[in-house]
Amino acid sequence: MTNADVVLALAEAHLDYLHGKLAKAVGTEKTELEGKIAEFEEVVDFLRGGVPTADDPGVALKRWLGPDTWHTGHPCDEERFYAWVRALHAASHSRVESELRTTATAKLDELQPGCSTIEDFERVLRERVHDAAVILEYLRWAARRR
Numbered sequence: 001m002t003n004a005d006v007v008l009a010l011a012e013a014h015l016d017y018l019h020g021k022l023a024k025a026v027g028t029e030k031t032e033l034e035g036k037i038a039e040f041e042e043v044v045d046f047l048r049g050g051v052p053t054a055d056d057p058g059v060a061l062k063r064w065l066g067p068d069t070w071h072t073g074h075p076c077d078e079e080r081f082y083a084w085v086r087a088l089h090a091a092s093h094s095r096v097e098s099e100l101r102t103t104a105t106a107k108l109d110e111l112q113p114g115c116s117t118i119e120d121f122e123r124v125l126r127e128r129v130h131d132a133a134v135i136l137e138y139l140r141w142a143a144r145r146r
Helices: 003-024 027-050 057-065 075-090 097-111 119-145
Strands: none
Touching: 003 027, 027 057, 027 075, 057 075, 057 097, 057 119, 097 119
């Protein structure tokens, strides 16, 4: 067994531990644990063979929509939403709002099946994607003015 195998085994054990804590958590603690788990899953995936970094818009989108509190406006969820917007901007994505909405809806359905068909969740997702599109458009405009 190599050192890399040992590190991977320890990381997987820690991830199992976090999932165990999540099962008992409530409220703010649950939200924070979901964020930590999403981040640690990336570490474990990387150790298993490499995945895109958090600067990748897909990874950032998964971090935002993964926790079941993504729609609540909790500060942790807001930070994950803005991290997605930053990742889109950093990757110079020039997608239109409809593309962003399609991508976000597909990711939400993947992470939380059926959630995007619930009217309140669909409305929040549509509003947040619109916010992201407006922010990105402003950032593009500001960059042209420099």
